[in-house]
Amino acid sequence: MGKEEKIGITVKKDENFSEWYSQVCLEQGAKLVDIRYGVQGFVVHRPWAFKILRRVYDYFDEEVEKDGHQPFLFPTVIPEENLIREKEHAGFAPDVFWVTEAGTEKLERRVALRPTGETAIYPIYALWIRSYKDLPFKGYQSRITVFRNEKTTRPFLRGREFMFYETHDVFATHKEATQQITKDMEIMEEVVRKKLKLPFIFFKRPQWDKFKGADETYASDTLMPDGKRNQMSSTHDLGQKFAKAYQIQIQDENGKEQYPWQTCFGPGIYRIMAALIGIHGDDTGLILPFDVAPTQLIIVPITFSKDQEKTKKVIAKCQQIKEKIKNFGYRVEVDLTENSPGFKFNNWEMLGVPIRIEIGPKEAEEETLTIARRTSREKKKIKIAELEKEIKKSAEILEKEMAEKAEKYFEGKTKETNSKKELIEIMRTYRGFVKVPFCSISSDGEKCADILKEETVGGCVCGIKLENPEKAKKTDKCVICGKEAKHIVYVAKSY
Numbered sequence: 319m320g321k322e323e324k325i326g327i328t329v330k331k332d333e334n335f336s337e338w339y340s341q342v343c344l345e346q347g348a349k350l351v352d353i354r355y356g357v358q359g360f361v362v363h364r365p366w367a368f369k370i371l372r373r374v375y376d377y378f379d380e381e382v383e384k385d386g387h388q389p390f391l392f393p394t395v396i397p398e399e400n401l402i403r404e405k406e407h408a409g410f411a412p413d414v415f416w417v418t419e420a421g422t423e424k425l426e427r428r429v430a431l432r433p434t435g436e437t438a439i440y441p442i443y444a445l446w447i448r449s450y451k452d453l454p455f456k457g458y459q460s461r462i463t464v465f466r467n468e469k470t471t472r473p474f475l476r477g478r479e480f481m482f483y484e485t486h487d488v489f490a491t492h493k494e495a496t497q498q499i500t501k502d503m504e505i506m507e508e509v510v511r512k513k514l515k516l517p518f519i520f521f522k523r524p525q526w527d528k529f530k531g532a533d534e535t536y537a538s539d540t541l542m543p544d545g546k547r548n549q550m551s552s553t554h555d556l557g558q559k560f561a562k563a564y565q566i567q568i569q570d571e572n573g574k575e576q577y578p579w580q581t582c583f584g585p586g587i588y589r590i591m592a593a594l595i596g597i598h599g600d601d602t603g604l605i606l607p608f609d610v611a612p613t614q615l616i617i618v619p620i621t622f623s624k625d626q627e628k629t630k631k632v633i634a635k636c637q638q639i640k641e642k643i644k645n646f647g648y649r650v651e652v653d654l655t656e657n658s659p660g661f662k663f664n665n666w667e668m669l670g671v672p673i674r675i676e677i678g679p680k681e682a683e684e685e686t687l688t689i690a691r692r693t694s695r696e697k698k699k700i701k702i703a704e705l706e707k708e709i710k711k712s713a714e715i716l717e718k719e720m721a722e723k724a725e726k727y728f729e730g731k732t733k734e735t736n737s738k739k740e741l742i743e744i745m746r747t748y749r750g751f752v753k754v755p756f757c758s759i760s761s762d763g764e765k766c767a768d769i770l771k772e773e774t775v776g777g778c779v780c781g782i783k784l785e786n787p788e789k790a791k792k793t794d795k796c797v798i799c800g801k802e803a804k805h806i807v808y809v810a811k812s813y
């Protein structure tokens with residue numbers, strides 16, 4: 319079929335994940351991004367990807383608003399003096415894009431393109447938040463991008479401009495701030511595990527891997543099929559550092575000036591998208607949860623061009639079914655392109671459309687149709703009268719299959735050892751987490767982490783598990799220095 323464009327992935331996901339991932343994202347795959355924009359590291363998000371991303375944003379908006387956050391939108395540019403006011407946070411400066419000119423004039427003060435929002439938002443918080451009565455104060459911005467001068471870039475994993483989400487909360491006490499960290503985790507559970515069917519572990523990051531300026535960083539990591547950790551969210555306990563740097567002060571009940579406590583939460587929209595692609599996808603393309611898919615059901619007419627009458631009848635039936643399904647409240651299309659049914663099947667499978675409906679001349683006569691899930695591809699003939707019930711059932715089974723497959727994949731990706739030699743050996747070929755006893759995740763342990771990284775060629779200490787934490791035994795020794803191990807940490811390679 320000369321008129322059909324070429325689609326299809328030429329490598330197997332398990333054999334060459336990196337190439338598989340690129341192909342799925344690009345022209346021959348699901349056409350998620352276009353990297354031909356012409357500025358290195360800046361990509362165009364195409365409609366299919368953008369619709370998925372929008373849905374992820376919607377989920378988070380709903381959850382953070384339920385948790386009492388108000389939306390706002392701050393400018394993209396940040397005055398330099400604000401960006402560097404918090405000493406540790408100023409460490410962002412080397413990765414920042416700067417605007418230095420406007421028209422033919424050089425700007426008197428250069429401004430940064432936001433690498434993250436704290437330094438844009440907190441000087442204004444200092445004006446808004448004056449009294450304990452203003453607290454807790456919870457704000458967020460959604461559907462924005464940030465800019466970082468990354469050296470290497472990959473679609474949805476690392477970009478110079480990337481999709482961002484941030485909440486910024488202010489509390490009267492540190493206790494309330496830590497309670498928010500738990501709430502942020504619940505939001506991740508709700509959106510990423512329940513709705514997107516993506517598995518992950520919450521970690522407390524080591525001191526050397528925390529957000530610049532934060533007291534502590536908590537993060538959720540999943541594993542991509544190449545074994546690298548993918549940080550899908552982080553919540554930073556900012557303590558009072560930013561409040562002090564940006565003069566956010568409140569009058570307490572006794573009229574005394576106090577510094578409040580702050581947290582910020584950032585689900586990595588880009589990284590979550592990468593996980594959706596990488597973890598759920600298979601050798602033929604994307605697999606999307608039913609509720610996430612831009613098109614939830616695709617109807618493919620099975621027609622034979624020789625018999626015009628039959629063809630007409632089939633098409634009419636497809637249109638009729640489409641209207642019916644629309645009325646059930648689902649997003650549905652009929653593929654009326656000139657392509658062969660086989661090509662159409664491949665195309666919609668590549669895009670990850672959860673449910674396919676096939677209608678041929680026989681089905682049009684009999685008031686039946688064939689329904690298939692993207693996960694198992696198992697076909698089932700059903701009566702049109704049972705359509706609504708069958709769609710619901712198929713969607714439920716599909717999501718269950720996705721969740722089970724992803725959890726099973728993730729559970730099988732952790733090994734453990736207490737020997738350095740074995741750790742090095744495992745990390746050479748293993749694609750996953752390795753649990754090891756480790757001396758300390760306070761700054762004392764940084765030297766061991768550096769050695770570990772060097773000897774395992776890129777292994778990072780992800781931190782200690784927050785839920786059901788594993789305690790080191792009294793006899794456990796740090797896998798690197800041999801001193802007493804305070805923790806069991808997870809090690810993985812990272813993007």
Ligand SMILES: [Zn+2]
Nearest residue numbers: 757766796799
């Ligand atoms: Zn050590």
